[in-house]
Amino acid sequence: MARxxxxxxxxxxxxxxxxxxxGIIMRDFLIGLLPVILFAWxxxxxxxxxxxxxxxxEMFYPLFFILMGGIISFVMEAIAFYMMGAKDKESLMxxxxxxxxxxxxxxxxxxxxxxxxxWVLMFGCFxxxxxxxxxxxxxxxxxxxxxxxxxxxxxxxxxxxxxxxGGYFNASEVLIDAYAGATPLAMLSVNKVLTYNAVVAxxxxxxxxxxxxxxxxxxxxSVLLILISYIWLxxxxxxxxxxxxxxxxxxxxxxxxxxxxxxxSNIWFPLYSIFTxxxxxxxxxxxxxxxxxxxxxxxxxxxxxxxxxxxILFRFVGSLPEGVGTSLIVLNIFALPIDKYTSIIRAHRWKxxxxxxxxxxxGILLVLTxxxxxxxxxxxxxxxxxxxxxxxx
Amino acid sequence: MKKFIQDKGLIIGLWLVVILIFVFxxxxxRYVSSLVAPDEVENxxxxxxxxxxxxxxxxxxxxxxxxxxxxxxxxxxxxTLVSYVDLxxxxxxxxxxxxxxxxxxxxxxxxxxxxxxxxxxxxLISYDENSKTLVMGxxxxxxxxxxxxxxxxxxxxxxxxxxxxxxxxxYDNEYNTAYNGGAGPTVExxxxxQYMAGTYPVDSISGAxxxxxxxxxxxxxxxxLFMDSLEGxx
Numbered sequence: 001m002a003r004x005x006x007x008x009x010x011x012x013x014x015x016x017x018x019x020x021x022x023g024i025i026m027r028d029f030l031i032g033l034l035p036v037i038l039f040a041w042x043x044x045x046x047x048x049x050x051x052x053x054x055x056x057x058e059m060f061y062p063l064f065f066i067l068m069g070g071i072i073s074f075v076m077e078a079i080a081f082y083m084m085g086a087k088d089k090e091s092l093m094x095x096x097x098x099x100x101x102x103x104x105x106x107x108x109x110x111x112x113x114x115x116x117x118x119w120v121l122m123f124g125c126f127x128x129x130x131x132x133x134x135x136x137x138x139x140x141x142x143x144x145x146x147x148x149x150x151x152x153x154x155x156x157x158x159x160x161x162x163x164x165x166g167g168y169f170n171a172s173e174v175l176i177d178a179y180a181g182a183t184p185l186a187m188l189s190v191n192k193v194l195t196y197n198a199v200v201a202x203x204x205x206x207x208x209x210x211x212x213x214x215x216x217x218x219x220x221x222s223v224l225l226i227l228i229s230y231i232w233l234x235x236x237x238x239x240x241x242x243x244x245x246x247x248x249x250x251x252x253x254x255x256x257x258x259x260x261x262x263x264x265s266n267i268w269f270p271l272y273s274i275f276t277x278x279x280x281x282x283x284x285x286x287x288x289x290x291x292x293x294x295x296x297x298x299x300x301x302x303x304x305x306x307x308x309x310x311x312i313l314f315r316f317v318g319s320l321p322e323g324v325g326t327s328l329i330v331l332n333i334f335a336l337p338i339d340k341y342t343s344i345i346r347a348h349r350w351k352x353x354x355x356x357x358x359x360x361x362x363g364i365l366l367v368l369t370x371x372x373x374x375x376x377x378x379x380x381x382x383x384x385x386x387x388x389x390x391x392x393x
Numbered sequence: 394m395k396k397f398i399q400d401k402g403l404i405i406g407l408w409l410v411v412i413l414i415f416v417f418x419x420x421x422x423r424y425v426s427s428l429v430a431p432d433e434v435e436n437x438x439x440x441x442x443x444x445x446x447x448x449x450x451x452x453x454x455x456x457x458x459x460x461x462x463x464x465x466x467x468x469x470x471x472x473t474l475v476s477y478v479d480l481x482x483x484x485x486x487x488x489x490x491x492x493x494x495x496x497x498x499x500x501x502x503x504x505x506x507x508x509x510x511x512x513x514x515x516x517l518i519s520y521d522e523n524s525k526t527l528v529m530g531x532x533x534x535x536x537x538x539x540x541x542x543x544x545x546x547x548x549x550x551x552x553x554x555x556x557x558x559x560x561x562x563x564y565d566n567e568y569n570t571a572y573n574g575g576a577g578p579t580v581e582x583x584x585x586x587q588y589m590a591g592t593y594p595v596d597s598i599s600g601a602x603x604x605x606x607x608x609x610x611x612x613x614x615x616x617x618l619f620m621d622s623l624e625g626x627x
Contacts, residue, residue, distance in 0.1 A: 064418075068414060071410075078407050079404065166426045182499070198494075
């Protein structure tokens with residue numbers, strides 16, 4: 001007889017051992033973040049120090065910055081719980097133990113540029129933990145990914161402050177002329193030239209992108225380390241292995257089509273597309289988040305496909321070179337209907353009673369994908385008519 | 394005091410942590426930024442300085458000017474390179490030399506925008522050699538709806554025989570109550586009539602917005618240059 005789980009998300013498998021629960025999952029998640037955190041420290045601190053471009057105090061800053069993200073988030077939640085009635089140490093600890101306040105801050109810090117001022121990080125953590133999570137009712141009730149909400153608030157409001165404080169480039173990267181003050185995706189966005197020489201070569205080659213030796217968010221750049229985390233998290237069943245795969249695969253495929261439509265049908269462009277920005281980081285650490293994404297397997301697949309189309313749209317057509325964070329926030333709003341519709345489709349086994357849901361979901365997916373690819377396909381064409389800037393075509 | 398600490402010690406401790414992070418974390422962050430931020434600014438100027446813009450000209454080859462409206466000549470690492478650039482001064486393709494790195498292309502765009510060598514308010518859309526019909530565009534008061542003018546050049550290609558203006562601009566609205574010249578292209582028509590009557594530079598028309606007046610002036614200047622390139626001339 002089938003058993004059904006009720007209550008609030010996340011719904012967790014309790015099969016393997018008696019200690020398997022949200023706490024263990026969060027512990028495993030933190031272990032999954034560890035390689036990315038250590039690489040962020042290596043790339044922006046240790047490596048730069050060994051190259052002689054910073055002193056020992058600066059060497060520790062990336063690690064300090066990331067850890068501060070976690071600590072600030074945790075303390076802010078503690079203050080909020082205290083103000084909401086948990087006045088003694090015991091009740092506060094009970095609340096904190098089930099809220100996992102450290103995670104949004106850590107993820108937020110990993111997504112931000114290294115030279116983000118601490119007060120900006122604090123502001124982001126406030127938006128993430130207090131507005132994005134606790135105001136919605138706390139862990140398990142939030143609509144938006146808390147870290148992403150904090151990221152969006154910073155991205156849309158405080159990027160100027162970050163740029164004037166040093167921005168994305170560590171002390172070694174800032175000395176390299178070829179980077180021209182732009183991250184790989186920003187370079188593509190500014191120049192609108194889609195050739196290997198223009199967008200990949202200034203940063204080395206695709207192997208450098210894979211290793212993560214290119215400018216970007218503190219912990220977003222290394223595909224290799226994120227893959228290691230992916231294997232760990234999948235093996236521990238913390239995340240569903242297929243969600244990142246579908247998302248990255250779809251971004252890869254759509255980017256290939258966009259590249260081909262612009263005369264670049266070689267594999268370098270789709271690889272460049274998935275190796276840059278937050279595609280890999282988002283795929284492993286964000287779209288697998290159990291609370292703000294659909295719960296059923298079909299829902300997760302549809303969510304990942306829609307997200308890929310939106311990423312292409314925001315990244316190559318819109319004015320946001322990165323695209324992953326914004327598209328995920330937008331899609332968080334629709335996680336519930338996607339979950340509901342895909343549950344109906346699954347329950348009716350793709351038969352007639354679910355026809356309406358099938359048509360709506362896959363119709364939207366089709367239209368969005370075609371629109372994103374066609375618009376992106378013509379964006380980098382050789383001629384950019386000035387009236388396109390007005391947005392009428 | 395003891396009771397106060399027992400009651401409020403927890404929240405005071407938590408706030409203290411926040412304040413300490415704000416103060417000492419902020420100092421640490423400022424210290425680290427202060428060492429790299431000047432490099433960032435210098436770096437930006439440094440890569441701009443490595444590239445010199447020699448000239449920026451219109452491309453009057455009517456086979457290609459739609460997609461490649463300008464020709465930029467620039468120097469990089471002792472070499473003189475020539476490339477086509479688009480209406481936003483973004484790189485299109487090389488004419489002479491090997492395509493340089495991305496930052497060189499960014500620098501060309503930057504210099505083209507900053508040095509104000511030529512305006513991109515008016516541009517060429519197409520030219521039919523047989524019918525001598527030249528279609529031009531100009532970004533006037535409403536950037537989203539550019540003015541489009543179709544000129545038919547005379548037999549010697551040194552003047553305009555006839556013209557048609559397509560414009561969705563309309564000055565006759567609640568914000569311009571004093572204006573009584575009717576909907577566009579009244580302003581454009583009057584300015585072109587002046588041009589055809591031999592007045593150049595053309596006087597602005599009463600009621601024309603600043604954007605439209607300037608755009609039309611730019612359009613006439615470009616028209617003259619185009620006719621010069623046909624070995625005509627006004």
